[in-house]
Amino acid sequence: MDRIPDPAVVVLGGRVAWTGRRSLLPPEWVGARTVDGRGCWATPGFVDPHTHLLFGGDRSGEFNRRLHGATYAEIAAEGGGILETVRATRTASVADLASAGEARLAELHLRGVVHVEAKTGYGLDLESESRLLEAYAFLRRAGWSLDVTLLPGHEVAPEFAGDAEANARAIAEDWLPELVRRHPGVAAFCDVFVEKGVFSVDQGRRIFQSGQALGLAPRVHADELGWTGGAELAAELGAASADHLMFCSEAGIASMAAAGVTPVLLPGTTLFLGMRDWAPARRMIEAGCAVALASDFNPGSCPCLDPLLVLRLGCLQLRMTFEEAFTAMTLHPARSLRRRDLGHLHPGARAAILLWDLADPLELVYWLGADFRPEFPLAEEP
Amino acid sequence: MDRIPDPAVVVLGGRVAWTGRRSLLPPEWVGARTVDGRGCWATPGFVDPHTHLLFGGDRSGEFNRRLHGATYAEIAAEGGGILETVRATRTASVADLASAGEARLAELHLRGVVHVEAKTGYGLDLESESRLLEAYAFLRRAGWSLDVTLLPGHEVAPEFAGDAEANARAIAEDWLPELVRRHPGVAAFCDVFVEKGVFSVDQGRRIFQSGQALGLAPRVHADELGWTGGAELAAELGAASADHLMFCSEAGIASMAAAGVTPVLLPGTTLFLGMRDWAPARRMIEAGCAVALASDFNPGSCPCLDPLLVLRLGCLQLRMTFEEAFTAMTLHPARSLRRRDLGHLHPGARAAILLWDLADPLELVYWLGADFRPEFPLAEEP
Numbered sequence: 001m002d003r004i005p006d007p008a009v010v011v012l013g014g015r016v017a018w019t020g021r022r023s024l025l026p027p028e029w030v031g032a033r034t035v036d037g038r039g040c041w042a043t044p045g046f047v048d049p050h051t052h053l054l055f056g057g058d059r060s061g062e063f064n065r066r067l068h069g070a071t072y073a074e075i076a077a078e079g080g081g082i083l084e085t086v087r088a089t090r091t092a093s094v095a096d097l098a099s100a101g102e103a104r105l106a107e108l109h110l111r112g113v114v115h116v117e118a119k120t121g122y123g124l125d126l127e128s129e130s131r132l133l134e135a136y137a138f139l140r141r142a143g144w145s146l147d148v149t150l151l152p153g154h155e156v157a158p159e160f161a162g163d164a165e166a167n168a169r170a171i172a173e174d175w176l177p178e179l180v181r182r183h184p185g186v187a188a189f190c191d192v193f194v195e196k197g198v199f200s201v202d203q204g205r206r207i208f209q210s211g212q213a214l215g216l217a218p219r220v221h222a223d224e225l226g227w228t229g230g231a232e233l234a235a236e237l238g239a240a241s242a243d244h245l246m247f248c249s250e251a252g253i254a255s256m257a258a259a260g261v262t263p264v265l266l267p268g269t270t271l272f273l274g275m276r277d278w279a280p281a282r283r284m285i286e287a288g289c290a291v292a293l294a295s296d297f298n299p300g301s302c303p304c305l306d307p308l309l310v311l312r313l314g315c316l317q318l319r320m321t322f323e324e325a326f327t328a329m330t331l332h333p334a335r336s337l338r339r340r341d342l343g344h345l346h347p348g349a350r351a352a353i354l355l356w357d358l359a360d361p362l363e364l365v366y367w368l369g370a371d372f373r374p375e376f377p378l379a380e381e382p
Numbered sequence: 383m384d385r386i387p388d389p390a391v392v393v394l395g396g397r398v399a400w401t402g403r404r405s406l407l408p409p410e411w412v413g414a415r416t417v418d419g420r421g422c423w424a425t426p427g428f429v430d431p432h433t434h435l436l437f438g439g440d441r442s443g444e445f446n447r448r449l450h451g452a453t454y455a456e457i458a459a460e461g462g463g464i465l466e467t468v469r470a471t472r473t474a475s476v477a478d479l480a481s482a483g484e485a486r487l488a489e490l491h492l493r494g495v496v497h498v499e500a501k502t503g504y505g506l507d508l509e510s511e512s513r514l515l516e517a518y519a520f521l522r523r524a525g526w527s528l529d530v531t532l533l534p535g536h537e538v539a540p541e542f543a544g545d546a547e548a549n550a551r552a553i554a555e556d557w558l559p560e561l562v563r564r565h566p567g568v569a570a571f572c573d574v575f576v577e578k579g580v581f582s583v584d585q586g587r588r589i590f591q592s593g594q595a596l597g598l599a600p601r602v603h604a605d606e607l608g609w610t611g612g613a614e615l616a617a618e619l620g621a622a623s624a625d626h627l628m629f630c631s632e633a634g635i636a637s638m639a640a641a642g643v644t645p646v647l648l649p650g651t652t653l654f655l656g657m658r659d660w661a662p663a664r665r666m667i668e669a670g671c672a673v674a675l676a677s678d679f680n681p682g683s684c685p686c687l688d689p690l691l692v693l694r695l696g697c698l699q700l701r702m703t704f705e706e707a708f709t710a711m712t713l714h715p716a717r718s719l720r721r722r723d724l725g726h727l728h729p730g731a732r733a734a735i736l737l738w739d740l741a742d743p744l745e746l747v748y749w750l751g752a753d754f755r756p757e758f759p760l761a762e763e764p
Contacts, residue, residue, distance in 0.1 A: 060748045067703045067747075272750055274698050276658060306751025316656050321449045365449075366442045368654055369688025371753045 001323040009042060009345055009353065011378065016349040035377045041361050042377070043326070045114030045352040046307045047343050049333035050219075050243050050264050050294035052151075053118035054101045054132050057088030059299040072273060072301070073225075082122070082155040085299055089122035089132070098135040104297065105144050107305045112374040114352035115145040115334070115342050117219075117294075119191055121154030126175050133183040140186070145352075147337050149219055150179060153192035153199050153207050168203035172210035180214045188338070189240060190216035194230040201229050208237050217338070219264075223247045235259035241292070241336040245279045246270060253280070257288040262336035265328075266296035267313035268304045281318035292332040293318075293325065308364055308372060315365045322362050351378055383705040383713075391424060391727055391735065393760060398731040417759045423743050424759075425708070427496030427734040428689045429725050431715035432601075432625050432646050432676035434533075435500035436483045436514050439470030441681040454655060454683070455607075464504070464537040467681055471504035471514070480517040486679065487526050489687045494756040496734035497527040497716070497724050499601075499676075501573055503536030508557050515565040522568070527734075529719050531601055532561060535574035535581050535589050550585035554592035562596045570720070571622060572598035576612040583611050590619050599720070601646075605629045617641035623674070623718040627661045628652060635662070639670040644718035647710075648678035649695035650686045663700035674714040675700075675707065690746055690754060697747045704744050733760055 010018040010029045018026060062080050066072065075081050089097070101118075108116060118136060123129035129152045136148045152171045160167035176190065190211030194204040208218040217240040222230020224244035231252030234242035242248075242256060243264040256263055265279040284291050293314045296302040304310075307329060314325035334343030341350045354374035358364065364372055392400040392411045400408060444462050448454065457463050471479070483500075490498060500518060505511035511534045518530045534553045542549035558572065572593030576586040590600040599622040604612020606626035613634030616624035624630075624638060625646040638645055647661040666673050675696045678684040686692075689711060696707035716725030723732045736756035740746065746754055 058748070060742065060744055063748050064704065064744055067697055067701075268750060271698055274701060302750065303748055304750040306753075309751045315449055316653055319449075319656060322446065360442065362442055362446055366440070366445050366685055368650065368684065368686040369691045371688075 001327050007042065009351075011351040011353075014351050015341070016345055016347055016351055018347060019345050037355055037377065038357075040355040040357045040375070042345070043354050043356065043361065044330045044343050044345050044349065045354050046112045046329045047115045047333040047337065047339070048108065048113050048295050048297075048307065049117045049241065049262075049292050049336050050266060050296050051116055051118050052121060052296070052298035053104055053116065054097045054120070054135055055085050055089050055122040055299055056092035056097065057085060057299065058303070059084060062300065066274075081300055083158060085122050086124050086128075086155070086158070090125075090128045094131050094135050094138070097132065098138045101135060101139055102142065102144070104305060105139065105146075108307070110373060111305070111307050112354050113307050114350075115147070115337070115339065117147045117149060117189070117333075117337055119149040119151040119154070120187075121151030121191070124152060124155060124157035125159065126178060129175065129179060130182055133179060133186050137183060137186045147189065147339070148187040149189035149191045150176060150187045150211065150216060151191040151193075152176070152179075153204070154221075155193060155198060164199055164203060168199055168207055172207045176207070176210050176214055176216070180216070187216060189219045191219045191221060191243075193221040194228055194233060195221065195224055196226055196228055201233050204230070204233060205237070208233075208239070212237070219243060219336075223249075223252065231256050231261075231263075234261045240338065243294070244269070245284075246275065246277050248280060248284075250283070253284050253287045253289065256284070261289075262292050262332055263289050264292045264294050264333070264336065265314070265318060266294055266302065267318055268310055269296045269302040270317070271313060272302045272304065278317050281314070281320055285320070285324060290332045290335065291320070291324070291328050292336055293328040294333065312365050312368060316368075322365055325365070326361065353377055383709050389424065391733075393733040393735075396733050397723070398727055398729055398733055400729060401727050419737055419759065420739075422737040422739045422757070424727070425736050425738065425743065425756075426712045426725050426727050426731065427736050427756075428494045428711045429497045429715040429719065429721070430490065430495050430677050430679075430689065431499045431623065431644075431674050431718050432648060432678050433498055433500050434503060434678070434680035435486055435498065436479045436502070436517055437467050437471050437504040437681055438474035438479065438482075439467060439681065440685070441466060444682065448656075463682055465540060467504045468506050468510075468537070468540070472507075472510045476513050476517050476520070479514065480520045483517060483521055484524065484526070486687060487521065487528075490689070492755060493687070493689050494736050495689050496732075497529070497719070497721065499529045499531060499571070499715075499719055501531040501533040501536070502569075503533030503573070506534060506537060506539035507541065508560060511557065511561060512564055515561060515568050519565060519568045529571065529721070530569040531571035531573045532558060532569045532593065532598060533573040533575075534558070534561075535586070536603075537575060537580060546581055546585060550581055550589055554589045558589070558592050558596055558598070562598070569598060571601045573601045573603060573625075575603040576610055576615060577603065577606055578608055578610055583615050586612070586615060587619070590615075590621070594619070601625060601718075605631075605634065613638050613643075613645075616643045622720065625676070626651070627666075628657065628659050630662060630666075632665070635666050635669045635671065638666070643671075644674050644714055645671050646674045646676050646715070646718060647696070647700060648676055648684065649700055650692055651678045651684040652699070653695060654684045654686065660699050663696070663702055667702070667706060672714045672717065673702070673706070673710050674718055675710040676715065694747050694750060698750075704747055707747070708743065735759055
């Protein structure tokens, strides 16, 4: 993260054409129409590389049960948890899903998030996953900057209860090809919840390989509630990302670093689930990984649309420096989404520029709980 | 925490005169001027029982050093930490201190905090502590609802470096009596940082006993960075509160419960310092303590003016139920401040009523990171 004193940014046709010290501004730009930054800090917009944006209902009832002592695993075993949201999502209309999604994207955008990765995964059958893709396609047509990830392997579907193997086969052989055929160009990634009691590493591998054959790059829900080898699988597949990683092994870290897999850490989820094991961000950074941070926005384990809380937890509990955490909210997630024009302000970047009226960007973290909102000097439409 | 369906609250002269189901409204109030709650939840305002409201400067530079690996103790050993803020506070004018304090109180009030405990402690000499009291007296005259705590024993003063014993004697024998003489009626409480390397239990006891003779009830900075027996001391003295308590012993918990000492827990500080040891709230509740939560607002270890973050951490990491945490932000802190008219909406309560436009107050915690703001239906002036 470079800091440029007294900077100027030249924007042409919605792209950054030049960035540098104002005193070095090339003569051809002198006299162009200017927007005064008034001494604010200009930064790239945040990129959120892991959300479950679309779902029906909420899970505040289950949350209250957890506060009274029930565990996430107990609730799931009773048919609650993800499956409760699946029921509410299957009965929601595409219009209702898209409308809720738009409100959530607007909230994220107000707080500086200019691009979002968003997963399916609360349908868990072909038709319901297809309707989620329809809603995402609508949101993209409406102008929201989104990357979509297919996640029919978010949980073993109720129709396949007790038979994850058959569910994985249906996803790999039938659902993924059909979803891509029905909605060409909507999804760019594929994800599977690889975890004890959900899908095994072998089942995950088969789903991911099917997705890769369809042009979907893997993003892996890995090592969230215990070690399963999800990070190692992500490295083997050359995945775009491995996400969660609270229980990632040293070998998993080394393999991600060697394979260029982006670890996406979700500290809001650790906080919301009341866990005491935070992802080993420092060890990943020391191993050479380009760590990213994400909200994990979802109704069960992190109903949070606040990028500043994620940034703050990255510094305070994952023990990243401010520069590491800020890069983990901008450049690194953009890279994991194959978006070379986001997460920075170098020439070629999309001009999704934020202005922060602060003496130093570090204050975003330091004034814990302050609801800082950026300005959008170019009033870029979402 | 009782929940009253379809309630009415009768307010007369700024006090609650009656609260209950609307259908049971006594006939003498039918037809009175009404304010429509529009189906919102009405709650008492928050009471924050532990802040260091007034100080000069900030400590974002030190914070950045911590993010790069320096420890709080290392920084303090180099003359940073509290002593950095002492230097900035000693050179600030009373007007500047009061003006900063007013902005902070306004921010807290917008977020629903209607009463604040506020400490001196960044002066550390007679004249500077006296100026802090002058600023607090100004804020009270300006109408802010404040209780003031004398904390000249916040740290060993630079003039007494290496001689905590002499510092404690000066506080107990000279400063406290003189501060009370100069500013009669401004402070109601006395506090000491009882911790290894600061003031011992014996030194703390002498300062507190001097304060008690002057009518100041003890509030104890206890067992924050390690066990020192601060909770046991608080119980022995019949203190109003013991605060922090991350390293409180089982004996300390039992003695607080027996003596009716309010444990005041500060989870924002645990978060901000990146600590992994949260105060044992559940064990305190099970022992029968009336646990309270507070912000600990201060520039070094918790620059946080967000009561919702404190409430959320109470539930998510201290593992309190919503009802326990909400009571810990209202009724229990009011009791620890000897304010029988705050923290509830029963007859006699000050009419500091908040309205929350939510389906259920639990959403205050569930929607992690959402910046919910209350309405003030009676537009009570601060």
